[in-house]
Amino acid sequence: MTGATETADAVIIGGGVMGCSIACNLALTVARHGLRRIVLLERDTLGSGSTGRSSAAIRMHYSTAVNAELAWRSLHIFRNFGDIIGGECGYTRTGYLVFAGPDDLDSFRANIATQQSVGVSTGIISAADAAELAPGFAVADAAAIAYEPYSGHADASGTAYAYATRARAEGVAIRLQTPAAAIETSADGSRVAAVRTAAGARIATGVAVVATGPWTARFLAPHGIDVPLIATRHEVLHFRRPLDLVPYHPGGADISNRIYFRPEGQDLTLVGNGNHSDIVDDPEVFAQRASPAFIQDVWPRLARRIPPIADAELVHGYAGLYTNSPDSHPIMDRIAGVDGLYLCSGFSGHGFKLSPMVGALMAELIGSGQAATMDISPLRLSRFAEGDLNNAGYGFDVLA
Ligand SMILES: Cc1cc2nc3c(=O)[nH]c(=O)nc-3n(C[C@H](O)[C@H](O)[C@H](O)COP(=O)(O)OP(=O)(O)OC[C@H]3O[C@@H](n4cnc5c(N)ncnc54)[C@H](O)[C@@H]3O)c2cc1C
Numbered sequence: 001m002t003g004a005t006e007t008a009d010a011v012i013i014g015g016g017v018m019g020c021s022i023a024c025n026l027a028l029t030v031a032r033h034g035l036r037r038i039v040l041l042e043r044d045t046l047g048s049g050s051t052g053r054s055s056a057a058i059r060m061h062y063s064t065a066v067n068a069e070l071a072w073r074s075l076h077i078f079r080n081f082g083d084i085i086g087g088e089c090g091y092t093r094t095g096y097l098v099f100a101g102p103d104d105l106d107s108f109r110a111n112i113a114t115q116q117s118v119g120v121s122t123g124i125i126s127a128a129d130a131a132e133l134a135p136g137f138a139v140a141d142a143a144a145i146a147y148e149p150y151s152g153h154a155d156a157s158g159t160a161y162a163y164a165t166r167a168r169a170e171g172v173a174i175r176l177q178t179p180a181a182a183i184e185t186s187a188d189g190s191r192v193a194a195v196r197t198a199a200g201a202r203i204a205t206g207v208a209v210v211a212t213g214p215w216t217a218r219f220l221a222p223h224g225i226d227v228p229l230i231a232t233r234h235e236v237l238h239f240r241r242p243l244d245l246v247p248y249h250p251g252g253a254d255i256s257n258r259i260y261f262r263p264e265g266q267d268l269t270l271v272g273n274g275n276h277s278d279i280v281d282d283p284e285v286f287a288q289r290a291s292p293a294f295i296q297d298v299w300p301r302l303a304r305r306i307p308p309i310a311d312a313e314l315v316h317g318y319a320g321l322y323t324n325s326p327d328s329h330p331i332m333d334r335i336a337g338v339d340g341l342y343l344c345s346g347f348s349g350h351g352f353k354l355s356p357m358v359g360a361l362m363a364e365l366i367g368s369g370q371a372a373t374m375d376i377s378p379l380r381l382s383r384f385a386e387g388d389l390n391n392a393g394y395g396f397d398v399l400a
Contacts, residue, residue, distance in 0.1 A: 007204040008173075009035035010366065011195040013180040013219070014211035015042030016051040017156055017352055018344050020163035021359025022209055024085065026366060027170035033367030038172045039203055041195070043179035046164050047157040049213040049283070051352065053320025054156035055236055055272050057251050057262050058353040059096040060120040060148050063111050063393035063400055066378045067329065069118040070354040070361075073374070077356035078154055085356075086169075087162030090155025094250045094263060096148040097130055099305065101256030104394050105143050108255070111393070112146055122148045136246035136308050142256075153251055153262050156352045163359065183208045183223060185338060192340035207366060209342040214283040214321040216345040225335060228384050229346050230324050232277035233286050235294045237317040241269045245308035255394050257301040268315060271302045272349075283321055290317025322349045327389035328400030330354070332362060332371075333381040342366055343381060348400060 010026060012019045023040045030036055042048075058078060062068040081089040100108035115122050125147045127139045139145065164174055175197075184194040184202070194204045212219050214231035249269070251262035261271045273294070280286045295314065303310040325331060325346035335341040344362050347354065361371040378390055393400040 008039040010207035012040040012209045015046040017160040017355040019211035020160045024163040024167040025359035025363035047160040056156040059151040068115040074356040089159040094152040096151035097252040098146040099142040099254040102143040231280040236272045238315040239312040329390040332379045
């Protein structure tokens, strides 16, 4: 290993949408905290982890106020992305339907009330209204249907790149193909001293932010830091739908059929399923393609909600990794006992839509010692040891 070659005020590890958003937000608020020299290290290319496989659905239906508020505030940024950050995030407003079955009705109503309490525009609509919003859909079996008029989807890689582009313009140094190997602490272990790269460079810094997605537990374990995060594999399919029967449709989540879906481009329908998960030990080694078992399982479930999909053409499928926490909520916190060490991970199947506010709040936490815009204490790391977990929703972790 070489000696000190560089110093930085903050080093962000991971160039997914979270790392890029944090770097950009830190750079944009430098006048408040004075952390001028910011370096982002990415082991491969920007968005090459979960971000590049994300379905990038943007919806507000969550089971807790903290997630709903993060999503709602983030939606404002997605809708005004060019003015606030610059560049393109690909926000596409489609509206969003959430279908509940009879068993989920009480939680569904309670969750909608929670979402409304933090300002989310959502409400229960009639089956007739849903049928009008989504031609070709089967709606009669749903016990209740919620509609979010401003939700939709965006481009996850594009969003990460837009944050990175603005970050670079503000002076952030982004190093691709540069894995961080270790965080070095002071002799007594009480504070961050440097980040070492796998190539042997040492960046002296007092602040290290771990935003390494599915790699997080593996990266932190050799430092003696155990975090309850696992990488799980999830598949996504694209169908070419018959446009005469389903000309367009909103995005949606179907709690009874355990699927989420959204339109993609002009004539495709994307479907994913948050509750099938295979644990992956090494985030660099997992099956990238959709499996026949998944196709056989999920296709009929989508066709229950959108019957003409039964005869649609399957165009392709792929898989990506979630980073799951025990309550399907992220961890956004400092690591107790090591000054200057921060953790931002565990977004399960739903982090993309939160990424604008995640970056802003992490920048507040790092720069001022506290996230001021909203209370993120429900996302503290210690909640697992304290047994104070968040409500994980319907057992369908994309809606946690
Ligand atoms: C199939 C799929 C569908 C999804 N659908 C949605 C959705 O519809 N809506 C939604 O909101 N969310 C969705 N998500 C979740 C969302 O994509 C993730 O929560 C989000 O992308 C997480 O971003 P991240 O930056 O934390 O992680 P990542 O994107 O994984 O980024 C982590 C980065 O860290 C890098 N890294 C790791 N170790 C190191 C190291 N030692 N040194 C340097 N760099 C390192 C990796 O290469 C990677 O680029 C989906 C995810 C998947 C996989």
